[in-house]
Each structure stands twice: as C-alpha cells, then as structure tokens.
Amino acid sequence: MTLAAPAVLLFVAFAPPANAAAPANDGPAAEVVDFVRDVEPILEARCYDCHGEWVQESKLRLDSRVGMLKGGNTGSAVLKPGNVKGSYLLDVVRHLDPGMEMPPESDKIPDEEIAVLVKWVEQGAVWPGQMNDVVERETSDHWAYQPVVRPEPPAGPGIADGAVPIDAFLARKLHGAGLSFSQPAEPEALVRRASIVLTGMAPTPEEVEAFVAASAEDPDAAYVALVDRLLASPRYGERFAQHWLDVIRWAETNGSESNMYRKNAWIYRDYVVRSFNEETPYDRFLKEQIAGDVLGAGEATGYLVSGPHVPAATVGQEPTARRQARADRLDEVVQTVGASVMGSTIGCARCHNHKFDPISIQDYYSLTAVFADVEYGARRPELAPDHPRRRRGEELWNEVRSHRRLLREAGGPWTEDWRTHREMYFNPVETDAVRLTFEGKGVGLDEWEIYGPADWQENLAAADAGAVASANPATAVPRGGVEKVNDGQTGTEAWRAKVPDGSDEKPWVTIEFPQSRRVNHLRYSRNRDDLAETDYLEGLATSWLPHFTVEVRNPAGEWEPVAETKEIDRRLGRGGDLKATHAALQASIDALLEEGPQHSFVGKFVEPADTFVFRRGSPESPGAQVAPDGPGAFGESLNLPADAPGPVRREAFADWLARPDHPLTARVMVNRLWHHLYGAGLVTTTADFGAAGTDPTHPELLDWLAAEFVDPQVPGPHAEPWSVKHMVRLMALSRAFRQSSLPREEGLAADAGASLLWRYPPKRVEAEVIRDSILQASGALDETVGGRSFRIHNVKQRYAQWEVVDNHGPETWRRMLYQERMRRVDDRIFTAFDFPDCGQVKGKRPVSTTPLQALNLMNSEFVIDQARRIAERAETRAEDGDDPVTQSFLLIFGREPTAEERIAAEEVAAEHGLPVLCRTLLNANEFAFLP
Template structure:
C-alpha cells in the first residue's frame, strides 16, 4: 500500500531540520480539530480514540496499530489523511488537513511519536476496575445483618415474621411451584417442634418436584426450545433429554462445577444429553442457508456467536457477543477474547448424536457380541457366493451388501481399489464398511481387533472419515469416501498374517444412499515379497442395473429347495443382525450437538466473514480469572473441558456471583443485581454488593451446593418476614429493593397452570420423556402452530414437560410473560394485561379444570354446599372462607353452579400470588 502522497513529500523533507514537533502545542490541536468528532470522548468510530494516549497508540478495530512509531510511511493514520480515495479519506466530512498539518503529523511519528504522560484530554478507564471483577470475599456476618445494615441507612427495619400458613405456601410455591395440600398446611401449623420449619425445608428440597420447578429457571436463561425457530420452525423431537438432564441435575444437587462441565463436555463424563446446553438456541436449517460459501460462513458465524453468547450470559453474566465486531466498549473483553472463545466451540455443530446408554459398559458389550454374531452370519452367507475369477457370472453389485469369495490365501494386507462408480465417475466412491473374513468366520478387519486402515486419500468430516471404514458401524454417516472422483483405494492391515477367504462391502448398509457405488474395482492381497495378488474384481459381475438392483440369490435357478431355504434363512438372519447392530450402537438420539475436529478460527475485521485477519488460538477472557490459553491444535473435546475448568476455578469471581444472584432473584422476585445476565459496567449495580460477594464465597465453601444456598436463604429472617406493607417502607423504598418486607408477586405461568391441575385433582406427576403438545398436529414444511381445541389427560402433566415451541405460545398461559425461546430470558417481565384476565376466566382449559374441580369437591365434600365451599377455599387458599366470602360463593353456586365458584377461586389474587 502506498501511504505517502507526492504532493507533500517535499514538505516533509524541508521540515526535517526543524525543532522536534511538540505534541501539546502542535499535534494535539490538529487531532482535536479534525479527529475528535469521530474518535474522541463522545464517539469512537471503529473503536479508535485519539484523546487518550494509550488508546491512540493501541489503535482501533481495524489497522491496529494506526501509528507505527518511527515509521510514518507505514502508519495507517498517515495513509487515511493523504489517500486520494474519497471513500476512505479522513476526515470524511468537513475541512481536510492542510499539507503543513500532514507534514507535522508525519514528522511527529518519524521522530518517535512523543506523547507526554498526564496530558490526555480524558483519562482511560480501567475496565477491570469494577465490583464484579473483584476477588470474592467471605461473609463477615449473617445474611440478615447485611440486609439490616442497608435498611438502617433508610431508617427502616425488617418486618415481623410471616404466619405459618403464609410460610408454607411461600415455600411450596417458590421451591416446588405447586400448592401445599390443606392437610400439609394444617399439620405444619400444628407442629410445635422448633425444627418444624427446617424439617419442611429439607423435605421440599429433597422432593423430585423441586427439580421440575428450578429447571424451568435455567431453561429460560439459555433459550431452550424444541423447534429450530425462524420461518419453518420445524421440531427437534429429540431435544427433550436435555430438559430431563437439568431436572435431574437440580434434584441431585449436582455441584456447580460439575454442572458446568457436564453442559460443556458431558460427552466426557457419560452425560451426553447435557451438551444440549451448547446448541439450545434456534438454528437455521440447511435449506435456509444460501448455497454460496459466504452465506454458509455467515450462518456458521451466527451459530458460534450463539454458543459464545449463551456461555457468557449463563455462567459469567457478561455480554460477550458485544465483542464480535470490536473490543467490548464497557467490559474487559477484547475482540481477540471473543474469537478465542469461538475457537473453543469451533468443532461443535447443531444436530443429533446417539444418546449413550446409562450402562455404557453393558452397551459396548452388547455391540461387541452383535459384531461377532454378524461376522458368523456373513461368513455363513459367503459360501453361497460363486468364487471370484472362476468364470462364473455373479450377481450385479448392490449398494447394500456385496460378498467376494476367493480361494483361501494367507496375507497381512488387503487392498480394495476402485476405478469407476455408478454415477459415471461424477463423484468419489464411498464404502460404509469393509469386512474381511478369515476361514474361521471372524471379521479381522475391525479396528477393535487391531486392524489399521489406510487409503490413497480420504474425505475428513463428521460423517466421512477413513476410520469409519472398519469401525463396525453401518450407514452413510459412518462411511469412508475417497478423495478421487471415480477412483481411489483403501487398505486394511491386520496385526499378523491370517488365512482369509472373502470380504463383504457396501456403499450404505442402511439402504438410504445409492450414489458413489463402486462398479469397477479389484481386490488384492499383499504377498510376502511385497507384490500384490488379485483375488477378485468386478469383471465377472453382471452389469449394474441402477436403482432397480436387488439382492438376489447368487446360484442358478434350478438349485435344490433346501439350499434356497438355507440361503434365505442366512440372509434373513444377517439383515436382522444388521438392523440390531445399527440401533444397538446408536441407540436413542439426542439433540445435543455433533463434534468434529475444529477448523481454524480467525479474528474478523468488524465481524465480517469476508475480512479475516490473524488466526486465534482457543482461550478464555484474558482479563478475568486465571490465564487460559490453549494450543491451536488441541483436540476439540479438550477445549470444552478446559473452558469448564476455567469457569469453575474459584479464581474466577463471576460464576459463583452470577449463580447466587439467580437464586436470590427467584427467591425474592428480584436479584441483588437486577440485570442477571449483565454483571458488566453497563449492568445494574448490586443493592448489597458485600452480601453478594459473601454468598458467593459461601457457595464455594459449601462445595458449590445449590440446595445449601437455597436453604441458607429460606432459613433467613429476611426471607421469612411478612409481606404486609407499611407506610415508612413504601415511602422510602416503594419497590422493596432493600427488603424491608418479603416482596409479594404474581407466580409464573407454569405455577398457575400446574396449580389449577393440582387443585382440580387432574395433575399427572409422571416425570421425564417426550413432552406433550398444546398445538394441533400438522406436518406442513412451514409449521403452523394452531392451539388445540380440546385437552385431555395427555396434556395434564406439569408445564415443564410441555413441548417448548419457539415463537408460539400456549393460547391461555402464553400471555403470562412466558419466554418464547427466541432468545435467553434470565428475568421474566411481570406484565398486567386485559388478555391475561380474559384468558384465565374464559379459556377452554380453565373452564374444563373448573368443571373437574367442582367434581372433585362433590366427591370429597358430598352434596353439602357449605362443605364444598370450605373445601374449595382449603385447596386454593389453604384457609377457611370468611363469612361474607362463604355467603357470596354460596349465592353464586346456587345461581350459576359450583363450577362458577371454582372458576372465580382460580382467578383470585390469593391463588395467583406468592404471599
């Protein structure tokens, strides 16, 4: 790039003998007049700033550094103020720099760009100097003492403890998301044991209902959905195992470092479903991505951005994605950090993979047994095949399975060479498995037996790899493809020389793909002298008939019936074993990502995939926690493990703070930090920073136990206080941020729906497995999610098991601020709208449950209206009705029926609010 313009070169030369350029009196006025409007204290286009020494010398997002000290001719600053290109010349508007000003700047840089310290117009902000990045300090008092200290500053104090009826309802709604039964409430009220409350807390934390409640909060954070999103929004039918994993993890009180590890690298610890975390977000399907390379690269960048973003938000409480185009403007996250984190996930792809059996060892043993049986069955069928090169015309090749029998020969290597394919050599040949049979009936080509594969050249992707040719797995997704169109060879070497008599091979043993089929080939074995002996080829095969090819008996039609029967029996056994083998090894599938060897990741100029810059290595955020920088050739899996370990290192102050804040938020309705996914400089300040730090320290000290922290919170006087208002508190802190009372709030949609089912007596507590849908079935390519007209027992499970459709809401409860899974929602809004009231009073679901609720009352209280109303209040409000309430309800029941009373009670604030 030519940086110096001829029009002012002579000015530079003539000024070379002058006194050194003075920055304060000569350079800074030029920068202030021409540069500060775009690169000063108010605005920093392209991340470039000229009013602070350190920032100016560092450079911007592009062309950093902009000033090459001592080398004006190589400095982008000089180029942009002298170029004749009107699109890039600076400043873009207003008065251009004069030749004298350009000469001064040039001489200043050549002289060493002297810039005295302490003369900046503004001072650079140390982005690391922020409360969230400070080391965690242990609690120096009780939880309550920190809250009381803040209250005293406002002349406030904690309220008195709530009554026992309110406490048990609060505990159930917060920890379980369900109502307590009237019997449980009365038993707790009557229990005078000093440890009655603590015992209740322990029992609720140990219940499986707890995990179902708290998993929902985590799924909100990561935008978990069971459809792909965007226009077609097709289902992900195997995404639900991740939901079940989260429920199980909360119920087991999985230590938080393990929880992190399992979600980032669950494939290393037998928790395959857990990596659904990485691919929880929406994703474009192949048909929605352009076929050109730029479109594919942009879509891939969006996928990687989601993976970095979800990890940063969930575990660090940082908006890492803000560093995609430039250094983060508020937090100590550089653009290099961002792309280094992308390199962690560079080998992760959206998609399904086999969900490993819980008993992995038994699973592998079953597969190994099937491989032995398969080899015996194939060897049995092999005897029906005419010997190759014997002059007998054999059946045509077939994409599914081909047998090659030859005279027994001792060798240590066999080579399969292709010279033509079924598609006129348009594509490279493909083999899903190459099996080589000894005279004893053993497939000695298996890698598990020590055989090694080599080839003239091989594709390398998640589906097509050289090692797939002898891994004992069938199908296109586990195949080898040559790198040569219409040709190439693959070779298997055994641990020792063995007497062999045949091979079996196929293009796709699952019968899905028929292209790339070798139709002209030869099979050779290595001789002791190093030469190759041909034992079979395709010359005695019949002409390939194309898609009409059938697996036929290779003997003449006039063979004995018993032989035909035996052939069919052997073939049937082999087909059945192939099917079992495939399902045995793959098992059920889970949408938890596919892993492949990572491609290099490059820093992108302003996030543009068409402008790659230097390659980056896998690393974490350099300014936070312990340093973590990995080798560029580190295997994919180890990258994710390293990131999980970095996140769980107590030296990293963010993960513990962020998780504790989430717990606080869901116990009190608002976090100590009101922006739970943004602990950075642009996020909200904590109301009690010392308390948050102390709770984080206690979290780590407890062995990262989430249940321990929840017990600590609910046992506190702060959590147990009454929610009743008082004038002083409302005047000083109307939003109850300082917690002078327990903040009452409406429960979430899931709690409303589950509670209705519970009091109606229809709630199905079946756990796990595929969920239910609240939408009418359809199979359109572009999915239309119309609400179901009717609901039955299949839809009466807890709402956590409702299939989560992106961008489509349940007709009744979607209006209650449910996230649509379009993006993470770590904090739900709490709106009040007319549609909410109309839905709760008039929807078919609510009316149905009100009818069933009435039937329950009639069954449990008989035909006595007074007893029916008392039972209804006990189930919905855990108390008896006041006299006026009982009278109004009785009148309503006589005039409009008992279901009308039930519908009213399901709409009361008492039923819908945490007390």
C-alpha cells in the same frame, strides 16, 4: 486519522508542514528508515491533531507505539510490526477500506509519504524509547470485576442477637431506613410460598395440613423439615432447570425462517434436571456444559447450541452468506455464555470495543476462538461408563450382536435400519474395489462407508484413506459430484445421479482401495444430518434408497455380485426363523436408539479455523488474528496458541471460568438464585453486571453469598463448595424469606418496591406454576421425570409455521417443563402469562397483566376440562365428610373457605355448577400469586 465505524467519523485534514521530512526511500542513503527523521514528522503533521495527546477520536492514539498496538474503539491493533498486510494503519492511509479513508480523499497522504510508512512497518516499526512497551490487558475499577472478599456479618442496632448472616446484612440496611422485618408469615402462606418457590408446585391439601399441625408444636423445626423435604424432591431439579433454560434461551426449534425441530434436544434438558437433583457442584456443572465431550458428559454441551441459529440449508451456497451465518452462530454461543455465567453483554463488543465495560473487540473474537470448533448440529454424546443410558446401551448392543451372529450363521446378507442411515452385512470377501449399481431413474448418497471384519471402526472407503470414488458419467448431474460420496461430510451436499430420458444406463458408483482389503459391511445414507437433526417434518429425508446390487472386483478385474437388496427383502419376507431373527434385531436397534446413547441436538464439533478480529463485525473485513482467550479484565490469560485443538480451548476456558477467584462466576449465580427466591436480584439486571447494569442493593451481602458459595462456612446438610442447594437452603431459611408479605404503611412510604425486604415481595407465579398446579389439583398430573417432550404441535412443511393441535389432551398432562418448547410459537394458553419465546436471553421474565390471561384461564379447553375434573374429585373427597365447596377450596387454595366465601361459593355452585365455581377459583389472585 479516525479508525472507527463511519457513523462516528470526524474527518479533519491537515496540510503537511513546510519543513516536512523528505521521503526516506528517496535514494540509496535512506535504506533504513529513521523514526525521528522520517516517520514522526508525517504522523505529527497528518495524525496527531485527531489522535494525539490531547484528542483521541475513537479513543485511538497514534503518538505512541503502544497506542498503535492497542488500537481504538475498533479494538484491533492498527500496527503489526513487520506485517504490512496486517497493519490497518496502512490500509486506511492508502484508502483501501471504503468508508474508512484517512484522511479523506481530498487530503490523502502523498504516495511518497505512504511509502515511508510502509517501509517503516516492514522494518519492524522501530520507535526509539518505546520498543519495550507492551499493551496491558484491560482492567477496570468497576465493583463487579474486583475480587470477592468475604465481609464479616454486621452486628449492632436493629440486628437481632444470633441473626443469620443474610438477615444481619438486610437488617442493618433496614434499620438505616427506619424499617424492620415484618412478622412471620402464617403457616398456610409459608408452606405455599416455599413449595412454589422451591419446586414450582403448590402444596397438596394434605401437605398444608401436616405443616400447619407441625408448626403448632415447633415452627422452626417444622419449617426446616419442610425446606429439606422440598430440596430432596425431584420437583426441585425440574423447577431450577426451568430457570436455567430461560436464561440460556433453550428451545427445541432453531428459530430461523424454517424454525425446524431439533431432534432429541430434550436430552440436554434432562441433563440439567438431573444435575440440579443430584447436586452436581456448580463449577462442575459449568465445565461439563462447555467441555462435556471430554468429561464424560457429552449431553451437557447442548448448552453451547441452546440459542437460535440459521441452518446451512437455509443459508444457501453463497460464500459471503455462509461466512456471515457462521459468525452469527458463534455470536449466539458467546451471548449464551456471557449472559448466563458472566453476567456480561459480551456481544456488544462484536463490532467495536464495548461502550461501557472493559471488553474489547479483541476480547470478543478471542472468546469466539474458544468455541471455534462448536457447530450447531447433532452427535452421539460421550457418556461416562456409569451413565444410565450408556449402561442400557451396552445391554442392547449385546442383543444386537447376538441377533447378528444368528443371521450370519444363516448364511445370507441382511440390512439394518438405523433411522439416520442403513447398513448391509454380507460374508467377508477380499477385493480392491466395491460397486453399487442402482435400479430406478435417480439416486443420491451423501456418504458411503465400507468396513471389514479386521477393524469395525476403520472406514475403508474414506478419501482420506486413499480410496477413490468414480461413477457412471452417463448419469451425472450438476452439483452432484462423485467426490462427495466419500469426503466424510454428511448432509445436503451429496452425490446424485439421474438416468436421462430414454436411456438404458443405470446409476452406479465405485470405490477403489489403494490395495486389496477384506470387507463385509456397508453404511450408506441419503441425508444423514437431516435425519439426525430434525423431525416432525413433511418431506423429511428417509434412509430409503432404490434397490441396488453390491459387486466386488475379483483379481481378474471382473465384477462379482455379493448382495442384492431386492433379494434380501424377498428372503426376509418369506417368514420363518430368518424373518423372526431379523425382526428381533431391528427391535433391538430401535430400543437402542431410544434408550441408549443416541444422536441428539447437543452440538457437533469441527476443526477450528483461524480466528480474526472482524472490523466493524464483518467477516469480509478480517483484521488481526487472535488466540483463544477470556476477556482480559476478568482474569489471567489462557496462554493458548492460536492453533490449539478445540477441546483443549474449551476445557481451558471452562477451568478459567469456574476457578474460585473469578470475580463474576459466583456473584452472578448467587444473585440469580436470590432473584428466584425473592423475585428480584440484589443486582436487578441479572444478566448484566456491567456499568450499564444496576448496582447491588446490598453489595456486602452479595459478596458474602458469593464467598459462601465457593467456600461454605455455615454448617448444613449441603455445605459443600459450589453447592446450589446449600445456597438455596440458606436463603429459604432466612427470616427475610419467612416473613409476611402483608403491606405496612411505613414500609410502603419508605420502600414501596420492598427492595430492602421489609416484607416478602408478593409476585405472580410463572405460567408453568399455574398450569402444573391446576393438573395437580385435578389429580391428573403425570409426575414422570424426564424423557421426550410431549407434543402439542403438528407435523409441518419445511418453511411453514408450527400449529398447535392438542394442548389439553391426556398426553399433555405432564409438567410444562416437558412441553415441546418451540421458538416463536404461542401455545394458545400459557404463553399469555409471559412464558418466554426463547428468542432472547431472559435473566428475568417480565410480568404483564392482560385480558387474554383471564380469558385463557376461564375459557380454554384445558381449564374447562381440568375444572370439571377438579369438581369431580372434590365431590369424591366430600364423601368422607366435607362438602364439595370446601374440597374445591382445599384442592385449589390449600385451605378451607371463610364463612363469607362459603356463602358466595355455594350460590355460584348452586346456580352454575361446581365446575364453574372451580374455574372461578382458578382465576382468583390467590391462586396466581405467591402469598
């Protein structure tokens, strides 16, 4: 019987043999099922021809107990001893799973034989001689899944004495192909190449001049000093952060139909920049992104929710749609982790065992179980005590407390606006119930919390604490039940009330405590999640509510008012010290929300649900339950129970992933760095190290780099375990990186793509390099590191598309890294240069050549404006001696024009003006390609 997706089924029916055993349950003498007598004849007659020793359709064997426990391409066990409901074998023979009937309907196994199989499973599926056999974890002899072993750098023919290991490995293969390295690049080309590759910015004329002069005295010392200076620049972190954001598909919108903005998602981007600049070891970098909430780096978990997702409000209320959307969100997490860190297409095992790699469907769902507590959304990230935002937050909190003390001494209640919610403070009072009575015709509350002076963290209104909510039944509305007001869930599902037309009723809601409590402040909101998670949206929910009165119940059972929002507004509107103090308080709150720890779209955590293998990938067909674990072929099991807490799961997986002997983690990262420095990885499929990917061009070099990454043996200023800068420095200092990019006939004939690196492979620079270098040439670049993204888009309606409204004004003159990164949106200039839309993993960007690129780089408002500024700057600099044409070349190319170029350039400038000449130079290949 074939247990695979219907598209690959081959149904074969067999008649039972004449001597088939009688049903085991056909009388009292057969209470205990005997496998040899009762079960094996059924399996042999019905199953073995398709799932036996010689044929295994869908890679499923039913002629062994282990074969049943392992399952086939579906990846899930078809036998669960003692568990009839969990044994898929019984489902298919009973034809309970449409489309998966085994054998087909016309040849269904007789009911009496099915009864034998059912009883056999109930009794533990005893199979003589095989009870000690166990299913082993997946293994593979594929090169990428073998341990990394540091090879000795080669020596011999074609390898220069004293060659660094990188060059030695490359030179050996070059020699075998009858090739050798090219001559060193000219200093002007080398400084431009190193600057762009390591920082994403072309060098300034002054930097070129200084390097050329230093190279004339000592080329090696000058180049080492250049590389070290570039690695120390904050621009280095920005450059490599962009690379990381590409591969994890990070963006500031969710990419769904609504494509809404993810509020404060940029907090994660700044974490990545800071990590690269501060030399966070790569193993720590990974651990923080997977379990930063328990490592004092909560902002790092933005990595887990970097991919696209469909918001709950878009999914709706239908349960099957919600389950599917949840499965899709977890799949995005798994795709991110698999592609960026493990170089594996793990998502291919969502519906069946991976077709090429040793990743089973059970591995896939075990990995989703690791992240079962992760949900797309916002939270206030957990930060270490020395984090700058936390230190600043503590300073501002002291200001808030000081202002509150003054307001409390003034004797009157007050309110505070925290953007996502509001709070009200009043004099402490003892009561067993609190009531809010609203003015107006309608109101909605997604959550109402009540606190007392004894413990400012204990929500007395929580249903979990025994508090009971009730509301005016005369103002009730469908799907707005009062239980939602204190269920601990914020968002779109809220208590709602509406006054019927012509009625004098008022909406009110009451919270009753199990016993009398002392209370002094409230927290309330309409749609806290909407305000915390999105922005720049027309009709966005606000924290505003209709005016209301707060009452408490006294011992006599009477309601007494303690505060009214209308009266608070009136008092604060009078002016004087009270108004000034409240204004200062609100200013401190606003500063705290901007400068301190703040709700950011870096994921939120939920109680992990049980995880099951979904047959054919459908949440509506759950199979066996699985525990959180990593893919078996990549290392030992996490050995976690199925009910392990979420943070424990993620921290254990992070340790498993970042261990020194993991076969993929170091290999994938050093290959990615090689790709960024040379334009192509040693494994050109940078996000797929599996059997469907490419083999490494230099396997021993790849393993040497991986070993050096984990345990550095080459001395240097950054020679620490898992140091990215150490690896980048080694690659940048190699002869291969420093050689000329000019073509040679013998090289083109033997290796046209330069995969053997007989020359430095020329390549077009990325979109952001072009844009940022234009701003630098004009002198307009704002070099501020970090902070909110600059806006180029409109404020939109919920299901409208984003529109570009300003992509060239002064507010946009920062590095492109800090431009709002919206999915599925063309910025109308540099998207044409293959800037990713963040919908798919981009281990490497495509490089296209289209007419739109030239049109944008010649005629866009941004380029026209910046070319004018470059011309003005060239004219100003020319006052010191050089002519404006020479200065234009220096600002854009970093060099002076040749005699022939000067003649042509002066003609263009004389006829069309210097700005047109600058636009022409910006469109030259020299500006857009690495030398």
